[in-house]
Amino acid sequence: MLSLRGMGGLIVQKYGGSSVANADLIKNVARRIAGVHESGTRVVGVVSAMGDTTDDLIALAKQVTADPNDREMALLWSTGEVVTAALTSMSLHAMGYEAVALTGFQAGIRTNALHTKAQIVDIDPVRIRRELERGAIPIVAGFQGWTDDLDITVLGRGASDTTAVALAVALRADRCEILKDVDGVFTADPRLVPQARKLDVISYEEMLELARAGSQVLHPRATELGEAYGVPIVVRSSFHEAPGTTIVRGDQMPMEGRRRVRAIAHDLDVGRITIGGVPDRPGIAYAVFHPLEEAALNVDVIVQNVSHDNVTDISFTVGRADLDKAIRLLRPVAQEMGAREVSSSDRLAKISVVGSGLAANPGYAAKMFGTLADAGINIVSITTSEIRITCLIDEAHVPPAARALHQSFQLDE
Amino acid sequence: MLSLRGMGGLIVQKYGGSSVANADLIKNVARRIAGVHESGTRVVGVVSAMGDTTDDLIALAKQVTADPNDREMALLWSTGEVVTAALTSMSLHAMGYEAVALTGFQAGIRTNALHTKAQIVDIDPVRIRRELERGAIPIVAGFQGWTDDLDITVLGRGASDTTAVALAVALRADRCEILKDVDGVFTADPRLVPQARKLDVISYEEMLELARAGSQVLHPRATELGEAYGVPIVVRSSFHEAPGTTIVRGDQMPMEGRRRVRAIAHDLDVGRITIGGVPDRPGIAYAVFHPLEEAALNVDVIVQNVSHDNVTDISFTVGRADLDKAIRLLRPVAQEMGAREVSSSDRLAKISVVGSGLAANPGYAAKMFGTLADAGINIVSITTSEIRITCLIDEAHVPPAARALHQSFQLDE
Numbered sequence A, B: 001m002l003s004l005r006g007m008g009g010l011i012v013q014k015y016g017g018s019s020v021a022n023a024d025l026i027k028n029v030a031r032r033i034a035g036v037h038e039s040g041t042r043v044v045g046v047v048s049a050m051g052d053t054t055d056d057l058i059a060l061a062k063q064v065t066a067d068p069n070d071r072e073m074a075l076l077w078s079t080g081e082v083v084t085a086a087l088t089s090m091s092l093h094a095m096g097y098e099a100v101a102l103t104g105f106q107a108g109i110r111t112n113a114l115h116t117k118a119q120i121v122d123i124d125p126v127r128i129r130r131e132l133e134r135g136a137i138p139i140v141a142g143f144q145g146w147t148d149d150l151d152i153t154v155l156g157r158g159a160s161d162t163t164a165v166a167l168a169v170a171l172r173a174d175r176c177e178i179l180k181d182v183d184g185v186f187t188a189d190p191r192l193v194p195q196a197r198k199l200d201v202i203s204y205e206e207m208l209e210l211a212r213a214g215s216q217v218l219h220p221r222a223t224e225l226g227e228a229y230g231v232p233i234v235v236r237s238s239f240h241e242a243p244g245t246t247i248v249r250g251d252q253m254p255m256e257g258r259r260r261v262r263a264i265a266h267d268l269d270v271g272r273i274t275i276g277g278v279p280d281r282p283g284i285a286y287a288v289f290h291p292l293e294e295a296a297l298n299v300d301v302i303v304q305n306v307s308h309d310n311v312t313d314i315s316f317t318v319g320r321a322d323l324d325k326a327i328r329l330l331r332p333v334a335q336e337m338g339a340r341e342v343s344s345s346d347r348l349a350k351i352s353v354v355g356s357g358l359a360a361n362p363g364y365a366a367k368m369f370g371t372l373a374d375a376g377i378n379i380v381s382i383t384t385s386e387i388r389i390t391c392l393i394d395e396a397h398v399p400p401a402a403r404a405l406h407q408s409f410q411l412d413e
Helices: A023-038 A053-064 A070-094 A126-133 A160-170 A204-212 A220-229 A284-294 A320-336 A362-374 A395-408 B023-038 B053-064 B070-094 B126-133 B160-170 B204-212 B220-229 B284-294 B320-336 B362-374 B395-408
Strands: A010-015 A042-047 A099-102 A109-111 A120-123 A137-141 A144-146 A152-154 A175-180 A201-203 A233-237 A245-248 A263-267 A271-279 A300-304 A311-318 A341-345 A348-354 A381-385 A388-394 B010-015 B042-047 B099-102 B109-111 B120-123 B137-141 B144-146 B152-154 B175-180 B201-203 B233-237 B245-248 B263-267 B271-279 B300-304 B311-318 B341-345 B348-354 B381-385 B388-394
Touching (some): A010 A160, A023 A042, A023 A070, A042 A160, A053 A070, A053 B023, A053 B070, A070 A099, A070 A137, A070 A152, A070 B053, A070 B070, A099 A126, A120 A160, A126 A137, A201 A204, A204 A245, A204 A263, A220 A233, A263 A395, A271 A284, A271 A320, A284 A311, A300 A381, A311 A320, A320 A341, A362 A395, A388 A395, B010 B160, B023 B070, B023 B137, B070 B099, B070 B137, B070 B144, B070 B152, B109 B160, B126 B137, B160 B175, B204 B348, B220 B233, B263 B395, B271 B284, B271 B320, B284 B311, B284 B320, B300 B381, B311 B320, B348 B362, B348 B395, B362 B395, B388 B395
Parallel strands (some): A010 A042, A042 A137, A109 A144, A201 A245, B010 B042, B010 B175, B042 B137, B099 B137, B109 B144
Antiparallel strands (some): A233 A245, A271 A311, A271 A341, A300 A311, A348 A388, A381 A388, B233 B245, B263 B348, B271 B341, B300 B311
């Protein structure tokens, strides 16, 4: 259905960090891109930074200052993907193909000025089109863009997927392929649950919830973009030609795939903050979350307990890298509102079950809590969405929790 | 005379790779730049890639392909200086200063399209001026620019000096300081000649010849630019505050400093090519050197022997990195002209004596050849300029040659 090989057309292929981690892997990626080109389909490559490059750059910045400023951090980060793009294009040249490595700026990816967590405003792919028209293969450095001030920005960690889908939208590509070191979207992380199975199709909505629940397979912003503009996204292996998982609209899913638990997700990147003893009066939640929003910190699993004696606790989670910054922002706020204390933990994790229509059937929630109780796992907080139930648990309990839930929701079969 | 500290004014300071080789050294550079800013002098920093970064990037490219294409190579290379600029600016931020890291593109450095050996066409420093006006410290990634096609170019190895002097010209700076891991310009490389002494002043012309003769202290293009636009250049240590060597016009030199040997230079980056048995007819030299020029290979020490039986040998040197490429270009040319063979050596080196008016006094040449003969060192070829005498010798003979010449030209004193 979605295969356009040999039929002309245009696809965007994005290769993640593990797929370009060394020179041999980059040559492999170049061969795969060349294969698409040879088949008569025009192709635009999008590449991430090699392996641990981004972590290495962060470590380097931390050696210079504990709190690097965002504009310079974005510029520093952006170099990782430029290196991969240059090497991939070089490899295609060596194989006899015309190719051009393009930075986010050269690819026309304009963003707002949230330097390290920028959002794409629009894409003017004039250079990419020109290169495609002359038969060249554009290789775009993922994850980055530029502002009206000609400053370099990055889209936040893991956001090369977003670059790829946004380019597919701007170029009206037939599909966007996300090529990774995994074979597709699984019912659970196979490293934790040996019985996990690959899904052939999944809906944008389910994929989105999986990503929000911690699945690293596809970045949530990429999924949202794909859904909003109706770009088919395929997640597949960069190491072999198996078809992977196709992400489609819910009404294109097989009938029997609906209204059941589709997958288990977990997220270890959880820092929890609790503001204890908060006077319970109007405007408190705004006072807490407004400064975090201003600083562009992503907040999740917000829980406010029922108040006793007009005093309540507010707790929520942020990414662990944002934990110190969030606490620094909240200490003066908590003091001003007369709260008792600000405490935090970096030992918790999220475990989630995801599937269309879960919330409409309370039996799923009961089954999840019962399964965790049977496994002797304590639940710290619970949040739910229409198609997801998430429990905050001790991070050490994640592997047994994932295995128990995978079995009790019959995903092993 | 040239000190403008505390008097307003503007200086450009360039820090080389060894001066920014790790996080602590980058912090040291940031402190020095901040010191100039604090003194009331506006300052623009220009930085090289950290330590061996450029070599590491070349090695990475070579793992992907033996012969990387120039456009992608330039893009790859350019990332090294961007990393240093971002980290230096970050460090200034951490110290409480407004600073902005700028890529060559953001700094307005426009070049021609010789991707890896580009030349600056002009500089439109509008962003740098805007940042200076608001009291910020611009930190520019050296060595790079952009073309009219918005492609990233690099100016060739070691050319961050050129960026700095060109910026000093464009900004009408009071002077350009080149801060390095050496204290200034020496009478010889102190690693080879322990008796070598630091020079307080040297003329542009002498500096240029020293650079062309292999001195790594200041890039020849930077010196030429400084001379053409009359920008005073100071070479000094990035590790302490000693005044270094000032490069001035010849007529500003101390009287007694003229018309004598000023320094010994050596160059190990020598690859020699000999085209043997060339029919001696008009147009031969053009046929040999035109393809090398087209490929932007720098050629030096050209020697054509007197012909015997209408057959001659042509030999010349290129950088060792260009040796394979030059041979590849010349094989078909040599065949077509009916030459006997193309041979090469990468075991030779240049040793030179430099000083104003040397060529006007044949006694200097005789003394050089005699000194080398006394040391038992064979001379392969000789070239001279107005102020330089260069001998091609075996690379193993460079240290004793440098010491012998340093002594016989009384530079030890």
